[in-house]
Amino acid sequence: MVESPTLGSSAKKSVVQRERATIRFAGDSGDGMQLAGNRFTDATAVFGNDFSTLPDFPAEIRAPAGSLAGVSSFQISFSARTIHTPGDAPDALVAMNPAALKVHAKELIRGGLLIVNKDAFTSANLKKAGYTSNPLDDGSLADYRLIEVPITQLASAAAAESGVSKQDAERTKNLFALGVVYWLFDRDLGPSIAWIEEKFAKLPAVVEANKAALKAGHAYGETAELADAHVSVPPASLLPGTYRTITGNEATAIGLVAAKELSGLQLFYGSYPITPASDILHSLASYRNFGVKTFQAEDEIAAVGAAIGAAFGGSIGVTGTSGPGVALKSESIGLAVMTELPLIVLNVQRGGPSTGLPTKTEQGDLLQALYGRNGESPVCVIAPRSPGDCFYMVIEAVRLAFHAMTPVIFLSDGYLANTAEPWPLPDISQLPKIDVTFHQDPQTFEPYRRNPDTLARQYAIPGTPALQHRIGGLEKADGSGNVSYDPDNHQHMIDTRADKIARIANVIPALEIEGPDTGDVLVLSWGSTYGAAITAVEQARADGAGVSLAHLRHLNPFPANLADVLSRFQTVLIPETNSGQLRLLVRAKFLVDAQGLNKVNGQPFNSSEIVDAIMALRSTQVPTHA
Amino acid sequence: MVESPTLGSSAKKSVVQRERATIRFAGDSGDGMQLAGNRFTDATAVFGNDFSTLPDFPAEIRAPAGSLAGVSSFQISFSARTIHTPGDAPDALVAMNPAALKVHAKELIRGGLLIVNKDAFTSANLKKAGYTSNPLDDGSLADYRLIEVPITQLASAAAAESGVSKQDAERTKNLFALGVVYWLFDRDLGPSIAWIEEKFAKLPAVVEANKAALKAGHAYGETAELADAHVSVPPASLLPGTYRTITGNEATAIGLVAAKELSGLQLFYGSYPITPASDILHSLASYRNFGVKTFQAEDEIAAVGAAIGAAFGGSIGVTGTSGPGVALKSESIGLAVMTELPLIVLNVQRGGPSTGLPTKTEQGDLLQALYGRNGESPVCVIAPRSPGDCFYMVIEAVRLAFHAMTPVIFLSDGYLANTAEPWPLPDISQLPKIDVTFHQDPQTFEPYRRNPDTLARQYAIPGTPALQHRIGGLEKADGSGNVSYDPDNHQHMIDTRADKIARIANVIPALEIEGPDTGDVLVLSWGSTYGAAITAVEQARADGAGVSLAHLRHLNPFPANLADVLSRFQTVLIPETNSGQLRLLVRAKFLVDAQGLNKVNGQPFNSSEIVDAIMALRSTQVPTHA
Amino acid sequence: MVVTDRDVSADEAPRLSKKDFASDQDTRWCPGCGDYSILSQMQRMLPNLGRKREDIVFVSGIGCSSRFPYYMNTYGFHTIHGRAPTLATGLKLARPELLIFVVTGDGDGLSIGGNHLLHALRRNLDINILLFNNRIYGLTKGQYSPTSEVGKVTKSSPMGSIENPLNPIAVALTAEATFVARTFDTDPVHLSATLEAAAHHKGASFVEIYQNCNIFNDGTFRDFTDKPVRGERLLYLEPGKPMLFGDDHQRGLALSGATPRIVQADDQDVIIHNPAEDAPTVGNMLARFQYPDMPVPMGIFRQVHKPSYGDMLGQQITDATEQRGPGDLAALIAGDNTWHVD
């Protein structure tokens, strides 16, 4: 067991430089771990590291205080170089109570720094966490550098002076812990102090209490000489520019507003609250001064219906939800397929099936996006690969929807939704305009007359003189749009709708290979798995593997050169947080014996898991070319 | 042009024996073609032919009289040998008006018999059908043996004597036409007369009118010497037994009642009307004396919800609908997956996407059945292959649902639903009992404790003392069934649910090969395509092709020997009335370059289309073994 | 505003006629269906509104009635079963200047679509919902609907329905729809006047239209809507007038406490019809009147004026823009906290 340091010794200034560090804050839902994590993130951003975060909430509803189910955590990885994931196993763990320790300690690296709030290790709490003996005493934490701090007590004492209630004083314990960590990892308190001052501007006593706790934590780190040395991760050499911190949900909401401006159209967002998509509604609802119209519908079916109605009227019609909501919307999405209207469906995927694990992440809805409707009902499917990419990909969704007059399903997930990264602000003037022309000319108008290149039908909106027409969910005669029961027309329309989606491949970027363009192993990833995949591929390559990455942001249609890319590698490995959905598509389409790396436990991949899979594949195969 | 025969010449008795004949009745929706077809079917059944029928309705709603959209038709093929399809092109066509002629004449075989109701060829009707000149006069029907009969006039005259109104007298024209056809094809009037007498027992004048018209038609055929000879198709040598005529929807409803008796459980059917599934609700609603409980719900979601509730209570919970309804039910089916309850979902597929073609047939919902839910949500999927097979397969659905505690999706379609065939009555005592044991013992009870073989969880129903427990849509801890956010448990449950479905392969029959068990081409069919596929394979083999058929009634899981079966043939051809859904699954799973024969025009396959595809495949490939 | 007036002035929007509102599609209802009369009155009424055809949209669900848009020479959307109000909601919010009618049936609007109807009405969305009530599922060939009476024998209720029917007017009143009326297919004058009043109403209008399905539910309203008996069996509601009925207006309606009773026309207790009352207590009572116990009310049960959902949404946008200035995309993208890397 590591001896706990004694208070009061003088501060040493020794600093260890590291290229990357990963810290996890864990505590009860009521302990304010998300807040601590977010403050640390801001401080890290200002400091100039690249970073990536992973918040992990308990279920939507509060669990009993101190219980295992009630543990909430926030992980941040920050680095002097570009990174793409919130790190695998943390180097340092803050555990605010026994339950947090129980859930998270096993993931801390051997020799990692373990800071615990000693005050919370009461026998009641130990029991709630299912400990039969106190791990602080029984030697079970010998593998870690354990630092026991009476956080509650010290924070309360520091905060009490500001005159807040005892309860409020105790609540500052997250800021005390944060202060300790700031000291350990050599961060500046400034941004957090500014934030506290702004956030609680109307409550001066609370400002004082929180500041006091934060500073006390920092001072404690310094005076208690908590670790042999504090760790410093120098700023990363990020590309020059202006940065902000962004989560996927924020980027999605902002991207929609950008698409509105880029197209000159109205933006209509119909949604019904659901975890983890609700924040997009919240954000958009606050953009009224952009003219954004949000509609909280009575259910998901009404939400998508309203979005389709808005699209019929010439707006960008968007509906956002998570998997169970998409299930409910499926009949209506079919209507948008048949009426060939631009509709954007955002699915922030969560753990399934059914209600599943609402606050956990999963890529389980890819096949639902493709096939979750009656009949042959092709739609375009795309997926962002990082929080910031949500901005660009949601603009892409709007572009493609109007380009081909089709629903587009945008597959984000709980991880992207909540994870944060530094994001270089885009240059607005460089964003591509989205061209939408409404048909006006009665001479040439027929509702299902098509653009010969894109097969998009003519788009005439109510209010346009002399173009009155009717659309609907019954099969339509191509051209006239009249209801048609003609067998040949039906076959033709089935083929045309499929062809229209297939032709989108002509207007999307070719798939890029990151790494050598031939080799032993191709890792083929999609969506939020990008970060772990690129990290893994780079590492495996550094370790000598002939491996490259191809990352799909367009899932239907695939980029036109996918077949070619696949053919350049001996083996294809598809990591997904589902049981092999992209893999099924790739195998069926290309008859390639793609291997799956599948993880369906509500958590994103660790890059090491992918590295291991690459290495294992490499060792079992006999390369056929030199 | 064929000269129309003069009335009054004496009847000749010459008869041509044929092995098979195919007749199509076509007219306006108001002309009673379905009735005529059904009467002919009964007469044919009694006569002892094998037969198969294909009704083809216009859209659900009435089209204007005389319009192309309003044409309704009924085809029957009957034979001296076993047949499986309603025939490809008809040998004889009855066209009651110009629209019917326009829609159907092109499918009549060259030299086929074409009987038209001359009275309906008014200029108004010709115009409605889009004729610019009268086809009866302009030589355009020269390829057929045209027989013009003033059907309206003759029927009215015959019926008038009974004292019915002029309108009612005119309405007998379908029976007059039927009489003509009975003469031509040497059928007995007896069964139809008996039917009329029973059907209109309370309206003696109507009975007389209809009988008079029927007999007049028959007499007209005889006296007018309508054809060189009448055609006789000798009885088939069907297997000995008692037969009835049955449609798929009838067989499905009856099969459910049989499953009720075989299991000793209650039967609960929750449904919301939708074409072409509504008849199952209608039938079951009339079986109150069996204790069958039917519930017409407010929508499809309520219907499936009620069925799940009934299943929770220990009943056979069934819900029936068509594709758009399945879309609406998808969230709820996911709940049944998570709660691992036996639920039977009947999907009588129709043309899609969206509202699509409600009265037409399609196999477009296979992938929806497999993947139309959020998350990894495996269910069992099966499909009947003929009308009578609906009886056996719906029993199979019930068996498997309880065997594995899982939802089972049963994929019938509009063609199976409405087509009729002679059906040898099953011997009830030979039907397998369905064993369902509700858990009773508190000592061994846990709601998610599993049978080690089947992985089915324990099934304890409300009312069982001491087994109170709670289930729901959140992820469950295996065993205890408590809500669990544990990552490892989630992975375990994802795998377990998949494994449970996969293990159903242990209790379903192996896939049979019809024909030699190796060869050039394997036709792999599923669902309603069976009839056309087996007919085609037999014919192609007769024509020298090395082809066999394997027909899948179990789609998920596949029979365990499917891989083996596929490996025995050079090429696999998968005919489907969709754009290649089974093909996608087979390619993905077995990496076999299966070829698709896809037809999505609302009509079932003609066997000749499959023959052609087999022959084409055969000629393009180089066999690799002798 | 003069400018607005000019927009619909004679030369720009020539007076249209009934046939201008007929599309080129063949109508596909059974001969004799009550839907024909409603279509005809709609086409006849619309020119009175002075609106351009292109500014009018018919949105429907699925059912015989929901075929309606195909026959109108306006914009139209034949959507999916039960969902028409949701599409109309999005369309109206996106395009407040359009005049939108929703056409639905008793199954479409009250069975699968009951919730959307309720919510569209309570939001006071400025759309006009017309519910063609034939007390049956027509398109699916004759199952009982949520307005079918107990005991009704249909394909799906061979021993008679055991469901207590919903009262469409009561549903609309519960949603506090700001315009609630009833009319029927065989009184063209009343029908057309009611449709026109609904169209003029700003806010959510709900009109129940009794419509005969002569194929699957023939004559269900006949006992009180047939011409010879109408006078005695219907109560035509007229705002501001006493509630009288009978061929010679010889009878009237009075209240004993909250209980209605029938009195002579000259009874001083005869109550005055006031659809503008905020509390729909009397409206609710009238909604429950059924033949033969009571005369069946026709006309406007309720009409009050409240800001519509669309107006309020528009107001929030105006207010937000005034308070915060028009949205600045660059500022939105940058958010509250940025830093620079050089």
Add this chain to the structure above:
Amino acid sequence: MVVTDRDVSADEAPRLSKKDFASDQDTRWCPGCGDYSILSQMQRMLPNLGRKREDIVFVSGIGCSSRFPYYMNTYGFHTIHGRAPTLATGLKLARPELLIFVVTGDGDGLSIGGNHLLHALRRNLDINILLFNNRIYGLTKGQYSPTSEVGKVTKSSPMGSIENPLNPIAVALTAEATFVARTFDTDPVHLSATLEAAAHHKGASFVEIYQNCNIFNDGTFRDFTDKPVRGERLLYLEPGKPMLFGDDHQRGLALSGATPRIVQADDQDVIIHNPAEDAPTVGNMLARFQYPDMPVPMGIFRQVHKPSYGDMLGQQITDATEQRGPGDLAALIAGDNTWHVD
């Protein structure tokens, strides 16, 4: 029937206590949530019914409130959002002998699930629907719900809600639910008595329970439910008694035509509460009472007796079996027309 009585006799169903109805699961509501009180009263009330635990089922949707079944030592089903009444329907029809409670929230029951609620009630299914109304979406962390007031600022309505709320009691009355009541979390006696009355009622019971969400909508009912003000601001409805309120029952309710007015308790016009009246005219009026204009009614608005859906279905089965004899599978399979091939 004596035999039935024996089924619930002392030795077979020993008198249970509150804790017999508590499951082994940790309750997962925020400390201070009104749901705790409802749970506690339910567990306390159930033993009064003399029913076995295994014969009771709680079915819920999704929401904080919908966690309820986990905490009850009965059978339970935590279904999906809005659909609990549908599962309860199937379960009740399949197993008429069970006592079924549906627990739902204002979002679960009136937003996504509004239609199912309406239809389950109108069918007079013998289930007990308890709607925990906290006027907010709790589980999804604070968006406005269909019962939130106009102007409410929430995460999804930063400038205030623009939706006219639904009135749960009015919805239930429109569906002609045979038992309609309201109670609230902080009056355990009234709460438990109301739950018990609902449980005893044969047919569809609907109980709206005002429930405080102290995290996202704290104090929304406080102005009239807090102990000190209750007496003056609530109107406790008591069948057969005059409608009086006030700390000393000093005021009462009277009618002017269809309009309510407040009078002194001794006014002869004070009306008597009669929940058994078939026409819910007064009930509808009471449903609209809102503080501060009117006292807020608590108690049973309506209770009438009609055959339940399940009873009628059972009757059809009995009748059919009597008329046609018990089903004969062989005959059914054979149908009307068979022929033989030898």
